[in-house]
Amino acid sequence: MAGDMSRAIIHVDMDAFYASVELLDDPGLSGQAVIVGGLGPRGVVATANYEARVYGVHSALPMSQARRLCPQARFIRPRMARYRELSVSVFSVFREFTPRVEGLSLDEAFLDVTGSLKLFGGQQAIGRQLKEQILARTGLMASVGMAHNKFLAKLASDSQKPDGFVFVQPGEVHAFLDPMPINRLWGVGKRTAPRLKALGILTIGQLRRSDISAVRTVLGNRAEHFQRLSRGEDEREVQVLRPDKSISNEITFDTDLLDRTELLAELLRQSENVSRRLRAQELMASTVVVKIRDANFHTVTRSGSMRACSNITRTLYRMARAQFGSWRDKHRTTPVRLLGMGVSGLEPENAEGKARGDQLDSRSEQSLDRVFDRINQRYGDAKIVHGLALRRRKDS
Numbered sequence: 001m002a003g004d005m006s007r008a009i010i011h012v013d014m015d016a017f018y019a020s021v022e023l024l025d026d027p028g029l030s031g032q033a034v035i036v037g038g039l040g041p042r043g044v045v046a047t048a049n050y051e052a053r054v055y056g057v058h059s060a061l062p063m064s065q066a067r068r069l070c071p072q073a074r075f076i077r078p079r080m081a082r083y084r085e086l087s088v089s090v091f092s093v094f095r096e097f098t099p100r101v102e103g104l105s106l107d108e109a110f111l112d113v114t115g116s117l118k119l120f121g122g123q124q125a126i127g128r129q130l131k132e133q134i135l136a137r138t139g140l141m142a143s144v145g146m147a148h149n150k151f152l153a154k155l156a157s158d159s160q161k162p163d164g165f166v167f168v169q170p171g172e173v174h175a176f177l178d179p180m181p182i183n184r185l186w187g188v189g190k191r192t193a194p195r196l197k198a199l200g201i202l203t204i205g206q207l208r209r210s211d212i213s214a215v216r217t218v219l220g221n222r223a224e225h226f227q228r229l230s231r232g233e234d235e236r237e238v239q240v241l242r243p244d245k246s247i248s249n250e251i252t253f254d255t256d257l258l259d260r261t262e263l264l265a266e267l268l269r270q271s272e273n274v275s276r277r278l279r280a281q282e283l284m285a286s287t288v289v290v291k292i293r294d295a296n297f298h299t300v301t302r303s304g305s306m307r308a309c310s311n312i313t314r315t316l317y318r319m320a321r322a323q324f325g326s327w328r329d330k331h332r333t334t335p336v337r338l339l340g341m342g343v344s345g346l347e348p349e350n351a352e353g354k355a356r357g358d359q360l361d362s363r364s365e366q367s368l369d370r371v372f373d374r375i376n377q378r379y380g381d382a383k384i385v386h387g388l389a390l391r392r393r394k395d396s
C-alpha cells in the first residue's frame with residue numbers, strides 16, 4: 001500500500017530564527033555574520049545566520065569553536081522573551097489557516113490543512129499566504145514544505161532554505177527522496193548510517209531498492225519502517241496538543257514552618273520533582289513561580305524568567321530560591337503554611353539550537369560536572385558513559 005495521499009500537510013520553519021530576530025531589531029547587523037548563543041566558556045551556538053554558516057558555524061557547536069571559525073561575527077546572547085513574542089505572532093498566522101497545528105519549537109510547526117483547501121484555494125496557495133502573512137506581520141522569513149505527510153513536508157521545507165517553498169507531489173516522491181543521503185531519514189543516526197553504508201546503501205533511493213533481508217541485518221525489526229520512509233510513506237497524524245502549559249507542585253505543612261533552611265530544603269525537593277517531570281516530557285521551562293501562603297491564609301506568588309530555558313534541577317532551584325528569598329527578606333518572622341514551586345513557558349527540549357539556561361551559565365554546568373566527577377570517582381567511568389549513551393539514543 002502506497003500510503004494515504006489525500007492529506008495536505010505543511011511544515012513551516014522560520015529561517016535562522018533567533019539570528020533573524022536580532023537582525024530585525026538591529027538593522028546595523030545587516031550583512032554581518034550573526035551568532036546567537038551562550039557566551040560563557042561552555043556556551044553553545046543556538047542559531048547562526050547564513051553569513052556565519054558559510055564558515056561552518058551551526059547550531060549546537062561549542063561557542064569557542066564558532067569564535068575560531070568566524071572571529072569577525074557578532075556574538076549575541078539569546079533574548080528568549082523577544083523570540084517568544086514573535087513566535088506568538090507566527091503561530092497566530094498558522095491558526096488562521098487551520099486549527100490543526102503541531103508546534104515543534106518556537107519557530108517550527110506542522111499544519112494539517114486538509115480541511116482548509118477549498119477555503120484558501122489549495123495547498124500551495126496556503127503555503128504562499130503563510131509566507132506572506134508571516135513576513136508582513138513579523139518582518140521574518142519562513143521556509144515552507146508541502147506534501148501529503150509530515151515526513152515529506154519536513155524534508156521539503158529543509159530542502160531549499162532560506163526562503164524555501166517546496167511542494168512534493170505524490171508522483172514526485174521518488175525523484176525528491178532518492179538522491180538524499182540516508183541520514184536524512186528520521187532515526188538513522190550516527191551509529192546506523194555507517195552500517196548501512198557498509199552494505200553500499202548511501203542514499204534513500206538505494207535503501208528503497210535494497211533487498212529487505214539485507215536491510216534487516218543492520219536495522220532488524222526497524223527495517224520495514226525505514227523502507228516505508230524511503231518510499232515516502234508516513235502515516236503519523238499532526239498532533240494538535242501540547243498538554244502541559246505548566247508543571248507545579250505544592251505542599252501544605254502539618255505545622256506552619258518558620259525555619260529558612262527547612263523551607264529551602266522543601267523548595268529544593270519540589271524543584272527536583274518539577275525538573276524531573278520536565279525532563280521526562282523532554283521539555284524545558286523559562287519561568288519559575290513560587291507560591292507562599294502564610295499562617296493567616298494570605299497567598300502570594302513570586303515569579304521570575306530566565307534568559308533561556310532549562311530543565312536542570314540546580315538552575316530551576318536557584319531561580320526558585322531567589323523568588324522565595326525576595327519574599328522572605330520582607331517577611332522574616334512570618335510562618336509559612338503552604339509552599340509551592342512551578343514552571344511555565346514550556347518548550348520542547350529540542351527547540352532551535354537548544355539555548356539552554358544551564359549552557360548560558362557556566363557555573364551551574366561546572367557544578368554539575370563536579371557531581372559527575374564524583375560519581376565517576378566512586379563507580380568508574382562506565383556509569384556516565386552509559387548515561388550519555390542512553391541520552392544519545394534518545395536524540396537520534
Ligand SMILES: [Mg+2]
Nearest residue numbers: 013014016107
Ligand atoms: Mg528554524
